[in-house]
Amino acid sequence: MQEITSPTIYLDLCALMDIVIKSNYRDKFKAVLFNKKGTLLFSWIHILELSDVTDKEQLKSYVSFLDSLIENLGFIDVLPAAVIAKENKKLQGDNNVNPPMDERLFSFFDTVIMNTKSIKPLSFDWLLTNLNHPVIIEYKKVFHLKFNSYLAESQEKKKRDKKYESRIKIVAKGANLPVATRYIEDDILKSFLREGKELSPNSWRDFYHTVVPVAYCDYVLLDGCFANKAKSTIDRLRRNNYTAPMARVFTKIDEFFVDLENYRLN
Numbered sequence: 032m033q034e035i036t037s038p039t040i041y042l043d044l045c046a047l048m049d050i051v052i053k054s055n056y057r058d059k060f061k062a063v064l065f066n067k068k069g070t071l072l073f074s075w076i077h078i079l080e081l082s083d084v085t086d087k088e089q090l091k092s093y094v095s096f097l098d099s100l101i102e103n104l105g106f107i108d109v110l111p112a113a114v115i116a117k118e119n120k121k122l123q124g125d126n127n128v129n130p131p132m133d134e135r136l137f138s139f140f141d142t143v144i145m146n147t148k149s150i151k152p153l154s155f156d157w158l159l160t161n162l163n164h165p166v167i168i169e170y171k172k173v174f175h176l177k178f179n180s181y182l183a184e185s186q187e188k189k190k191r192d193k194k195y196e197s198r199i200k201i202v203a204k205g206a207n208l209p210v211a212t213r214y215i216e217d218d219i220l221k222s223f224l225r226e227g228k229e230l231s232p233n234s235w236r237d238f239y240h241t242v243v244p245v246a247y248c249d250y251v252l253l254d255g256c257f258a259n260k261a262k263s264t265i266d267r268l269r270r271n272n273y274t275a276p277m278a279r280v281f282t283k284i285d286e287f288f289v290d291l292e293n294y295r296l297n
Contacts, residue, residue, distance in 0.1 A: 035105045035132075038069040038294045041244035041278070043237065044080045046252040049284060051096045052089065056284060063291055064103050071100055072107040072248060075136055076239045079171045082162040090159055097155040107247065108133035109239040110177065111216040114246075118210060130210070131247040178235035181220060189224055199224045202271045211268060211275035212246040218264040244278060250291060251278040258282035 042050065050056040064071060084090055097104065108114050108131055117130035161167075188195045199221040203214055219242060223230065237257040244251045245261050253261060261280045268277070281287035 035070045035072075036068055037296055038067055038249040038291065039072055039105075039247070040064070040069060040250045040252075040291070041072045041074075041107065041240070041248045042252045043240040043254060043257075044077055045254055046284065047077070048089065048093070051092050056288075057096060059288060061099065063288070064100065067291070067294055068103075069249075069294075070103055070105045072105050072244065073097070073136075074107050074109045074133065074239070074244075075170055075174065076109055076236055078136075078158075078162075078167060079174065080236060081158060082167055082171065084162075087159070094155045094158050106133040106136045107131050107243060108135075109243045110174070111212060111242045112177070114243050115213050115216070118208070118212060122208070130212075131243060174239060175235050178238055182223060182230075185220055185224055202267050202273075204271075207273055207275070209275055210246050211273050211277060212243060214268055214273055215246050215261075215264055215277070216242045218267055219260055222260055222264070245280065246275070246277065248278045249294070250281070250287065252281050252284065252287050255282045 050060050063069075081090065081093065084093075108117075114130045117128045120128045121130060185199075189199065203217045205214065219238065237254060240253060241251070241257050241261050245265070251261065252258075258280050259282075261278075265277050265280070279290060281290070
């Protein structure tokens with residue numbers, strides 16, 4: 032079972048690695064997380080990115096850090112379409128769904144990773160030897176292709192539909208829902224079209240690090256480009272009277288720590 036408690040924190044891999052490899056950050060993060068009784072959220076994107084890390088010492092440090100936080104760790108689903116589908120079920124009265132929980136990742140741990148004979152049944156030691164697992168290779172393709180299809184469909188629509196071209200300049204209109212996942216996704220996708228810039232091959236990773244975490248977490252720490260995108264989207268949604276909770280977004284670790292230390296549960 033997962034029990035997610037606030038403050039909920041999501042860090043992209045670069046931010047997480049910065050915290051892991053710097054002992055002052057690492058110790059401070061653990062102390063604050065335990066003191067606040069918060070939850071660090073972990074996703075498939077972290078695993079997919081780790082499969083590209085070749086520095087074994089870095090991986091060992093990462094594994095040790097995650098293992099030390101096991102009781103304060105949760106799994107978050109970062110595929111917007113999957114989360115929105117679960118949100119729709121909840122809006123229709125199905126209270127058995129938990130939209131941000133990643134059942135697939137939880138199942139992966141349960142069926143592939145869990146060692147029920149160990150005194151430490153849930154451990155991240157497997158990352159050191161199983162980053163070429165077929166499921167991980169397949170998911171890297173799935174996430175990449177889904178992001179590319181999102182963009183391709185939107186770009187094609189922009190070409191053939193002049194009204195759509197004008198709509199990418201404005202925030203989507205819709206019900207003021209309890210969670211803004213669909214509006215965050217829509218506005219960030221539109222931002223790519225508005226900018227018309229060539230995307231880096233790894234933009235899909237940052238996209239998934241951003242949308243659902245911003246919708247569901249209290250704190251999100253991202254790289255500069257996507258932190259700015261997220262902040263701009265939050266501002267645009269607020270100006271258009273969307274009142275759903277959205278994350279405090281940071282790109283500088285020191286500023287993140289200052290705010291987190293002052294966090295108070297409402």
